[in-house]
Amino acid sequence: MNPNQTRRPIWQDEEGRLQVIDQRKLPHRCCTVDVRTVADMIQAIQTMVVRGAPLIGVCGAYGMVLAAEEACAGKEPKRDLETLAWALREARPTAVNLTWAVDCIMDRLRRTSDPRQWKAAALREARLIEEAEVVRCRDIGCFGLEPIRTLHASHPERPVQVLTHCNAGWLACIEYGTATAPIYAAHEAGIPVHVWVDETRPLNQGARLTAWELAQKGVPHTVIVDNAGGHLMQRGMVDVVIVGADRVSRNGDAANKIGTYLKALAAFDNGIPFYVAIPSSTIDWNLSDGVNGIPIEMRHPDEVRYVEGLDGERRTRILLPPEASPALNPAFDVTPARLITGLITERGICQASESGIRKRFPEWSS
Amino acid sequence: MNPNQTRRPIWQDEEGRLQVIDQRKLPHRCCTVDVRTVADMIQAIQTMVVRGAPLIGVCGAYGMVLAAEEACAGKEPKRDLETLAWALREARPTAVNLTWAVDCIMDRLRRTSDPRQWKAAALREARLIEEAEVVRCRDIGCFGLEPIRTLHASHPERPVQVLTHCNAGWLACIEYGTATAPIYAAHEAGIPVHVWVDETRPLNQGARLTAWELAQKGVPHTVIVDNAGGHLMQRGMVDVVIVGADRVSRNGDAANKIGTYLKALAAFDNGIPFYVAIPSSTIDWNLSDGVNGIPIEMRHPDEVRYVEGLDGERRTRILLPPEASPALNPAFDVTPARLITGLITERGICQASESGIRKRFPEWSS
Numbered sequence: 001m002n003p004n005q006t007r008r009p010i011w012q013d014e015e016g017r018l019q020v021i022d023q024r025k026l027p028h029r030c031c032t033v034d035v036r037t038v039a040d041m042i043q044a045i046q047t048m049v050v051r052g053a054p055l056i057g058v059c060g061a062y063g064m065v066l067a068a069e070e071a072c073a074g075k076e077p078k079r080d081l082e083t084l085a086w087a088l089r090e091a092r093p094t095a096v097n098l099t100w101a102v103d104c105i106m107d108r109l110r111r112t113s114d115p116r117q118w119k120a121a122a123l124r125e126a127r128l129i130e131e132a133e134v135v136r137c138r139d140i141g142c143f144g145l146e147p148i149r150t151l152h153a154s155h156p157e158r159p160v161q162v163l164t165h166c167n168a169g170w171l172a173c174i175e176y177g178t179a180t181a182p183i184y185a186a187h188e189a190g191i192p193v194h195v196w197v198d199e200t201r202p203l204n205q206g207a208r209l210t211a212w213e214l215a216q217k218g219v220p221h222t223v224i225v226d227n228a229g230g231h232l233m234q235r236g237m238v239d240v241v242i243v244g245a246d247r248v249s250r251n252g253d254a255a256n257k258i259g260t261y262l263k264a265l266a267a268f269d270n271g272i273p274f275y276v277a278i279p280s281s282t283i284d285w286n287l288s289d290g291v292n293g294i295p296i297e298m299r300h301p302d303e304v305r306y307v308e309g310l311d312g313e314r315r316t317r318i319l320l321p322p323e324a325s326p327a328l329n330p331a332f333d334v335t336p337a338r339l340i341t342g343l344i345t346e347r348g349i350c351q352a353s354e355s356g357i358r359k360r361f362p363e364w365s366s
Numbered sequence: 367m368n369p370n371q372t373r374r375p376i377w378q379d380e381e382g383r384l385q386v387i388d389q390r391k392l393p394h395r396c397c398t399v400d401v402r403t404v405a406d407m408i409q410a411i412q413t414m415v416v417r418g419a420p421l422i423g424v425c426g427a428y429g430m431v432l433a434a435e436e437a438c439a440g441k442e443p444k445r446d447l448e449t450l451a452w453a454l455r456e457a458r459p460t461a462v463n464l465t466w467a468v469d470c471i472m473d474r475l476r477r478t479s480d481p482r483q484w485k486a487a488a489l490r491e492a493r494l495i496e497e498a499e500v501v502r503c504r505d506i507g508c509f510g511l512e513p514i515r516t517l518h519a520s521h522p523e524r525p526v527q528v529l530t531h532c533n534a535g536w537l538a539c540i541e542y543g544t545a546t547a548p549i550y551a552a553h554e555a556g557i558p559v560h561v562w563v564d565e566t567r568p569l570n571q572g573a574r575l576t577a578w579e580l581a582q583k584g585v586p587h588t589v590i591v592d593n594a595g596g597h598l599m600q601r602g603m604v605d606v607v608i609v610g611a612d613r614v615s616r617n618g619d620a621a622n623k624i625g626t627y628l629k630a631l632a633a634f635d636n637g638i639p640f641y642v643a644i645p646s647s648t649i650d651w652n653l654s655d656g657v658n659g660i661p662i663e664m665r666h667p668d669e670v671r672y673v674e675g676l677d678g679e680r681r682t683r684i685l686l687p688p689e690a691s692p693a694l695n696p697a698f699d700v701t702p703a704r705l706i707t708g709l710i711t712e713r714g715i716c717q718a719s720e721s722g723i724r725k726r727f728p729e730w731s732s
Contacts, residue, residue, distance in 0.1 A: 027688040196694075199670070199686065201567060201591040207687040215688050223686075223693040225567040225670055226593050227625025231699035234627070234657065259593025261600070265631040291600065304565070304591055307673045309684030318675030318684055320565065320589075321573040322393040322581050327589040328562075333597035 052172020
């Protein structure tokens with residue numbers, strides 16, 4: 001394995017076996033996990049070995065390759081395939097990409113009558129989905145570069161200060177990332193950027209994954225607690241906020257990692273642009289109201305009560321509150337469209353509204 | 367020592383020696399530290415063995431008792447006393463109580479010509495300051511009970527849901543606490559309350575101290591990450607927010623633990639009352655603009671990079687981000703008065719504004 005070289009969080013090795021980077025172990029170790037069965041893939045998604053909406057979508061697609069193989073080997077291939085697809089879709093509830101990718105492959109397989117052809121058909125489709133995500137992220141970078149360029153022009157003497165929450169980098173996607181794509185594009189274009197990285201409790205995807213990604217690319221950054229962003233904005237230390245999303249409803253509401261809504265409120269209160277960078281695969285055109293309609297996953301309370309990190313050379317987890325104190329762990333929140341300056345999509349920046357999205361994606365109009 | 371019995375975080379033992387609860391070790395251990403010199407007290411304040419604005423004030427006062435003793439034993443008592451008082455005042459910059467308490471005792475000692483009488487005079491004054499804080503917190507509880515009682519009357523079938531940030535409990539004060547005083551008063555009055563406890567990164571005073579205090583008093587509570595409050599408010603799961611403050615300017619802006627501003631924004635956005643519970647010793651009448659005028663302490667970045675907790679039976683600290691990633695650690699932020707429903711003071715609830723404060727404290731009017 002050589003994830004650094006491929007710069008992708010999922011790949012097939014020489015024998016065609018699926019491997020993924022185990023993101024729970026980063027940043028202190030970079031190791032991989034074999035994914036041999038649909039059950040393996042579901043577990044990898046649920047335990048957050050892999051995470052991030054676009055990556056979960058691609059994992060769902062490759063999970064369907066495994067499902068095609070397993071179903072074909074059974075007695076009732078069609079029924080088994082439906083069951084395995086259902087289980088994959090249910091692995092995590094909030095990101096729409098997972099459902100979208102699984103359904104996409106199911107559509108293809110329902111049109112393939114011979115189960116012996118399923119695996120090859122699913123693999124072709126999964127690779128298309130994967131490459132489409134790469135292209136979308138690259139294009140998000142191109143369009144998202146523009147507001148950074150404009151900010152830089154207005155104060156060329158200092159770096160553009162970007163704040164981001166959670167990890168919407170290549171680890172969450174395939175390449176470039178969504179929220180990080182404009183940052184990487186600016187860095188590569190020679191525009192000085194500095195990134196405030198929200199640590200993103202409870203699982204610290206910011207401190208662990210975004211900081212690691214940025215360090216690898218040589219992008220200047222500083223880790224802050226999730227509490228600090230509002231203060232930095234009040235003091236003029238943030239020029240723009242860019243985050244990803246797990247699902248955006250038709251009206252432009254954006255579900256993203258818990259705490260995103262608080263940063264959007266602070267950006268709005270301080271007149272700072274707040275962008276949500278998403279491939280169109282993240283938009284749920286069937287949902288008209290994200291704040292009330294997007295299901296919010298409740299994860300295990302021990303993710304709040306315990307924190308994982310490095311004790312000397314040893315990775316361990318420590319208990320924070322009193323042993324008997326309960327915790328609640330909602331994994332996402334929904335930022336209302338009214339707080340979002342724009343959605344950075346692969347077709348350009350659009351207003352976070354039904355009409356704004358329609359202008360960029362007229363093919364979705366009824 | 368028996369801190370649980372006294373329910374105070376600072377006391378004198380039988381031989382008159384000062385002892386404090388080491389709040390860094392809570393909740394997993396409750397142990398005490400001897401404070402024998404002014405240098406000990408400064409260190410205890412700076413390393414957050416003791417913390418919380420009212421408690422820091424009382425510690426400053428007892429620090430002045432030690433200062434009186436040390437200065438009296440030296441060659442130039444008056445000069446030494448001024449130097450020690452200056453060092454105590456500078457131990458932490460944000461809370462006004464520390465300066466206030468030190469100045470209060472200095473005023474007394476400047477009027478006491480014989481240095482041999484300083485210690486006794488300082489001790490009398492420190493005890494008055496301590497008892498005055500207790501009375502103020504008790505009265506804050508009485509006045510803060512009323513909005514909770516009203517909320518309960520509007521939905522008697524379920525507990526009143528209170529969200530708090532950081533620890534403004536008896537550990538931060540002397541007894542009752544400030545933000546917790548209304549909660550304890552409601553609990554004792556038989557009004558069902560449930561508290562959402564923000565863990566309060568980076569030092570987790572919520573998860574460690576507030577959860578511990580509430581558990582000891584049998585108050586139902588649930589620990590959440592600092593990111594979660596906005597979502598809970600959006601979903602109707604919070605009825606009222608009550609926090610403490612380290613300094614309130616004359617216009618009603620409130621400096622409190624970093625992240626408080628974000629919760630105030632979310633409460634405002636969702637029409638949820640947001641109260642700041644403070645003794646009048648926290649009000650800085652000399653400062654007209656808190657957002658721009660209150661100095662914000664920057665603490666060591668390792669408080670962000672490392673987290674302390676319990677690994678099995680052993681207290682340890684673990685590293686979260688990549689070893690080379692820098693961090694920034696602003697300890698407080700300032701919530702603008704426009705987001706504050708009211709200040710709960712020892713004289714009643716007042717509007718967070720100069721005129722509102724003046725009505726309750728007319729003696730401060732010029």
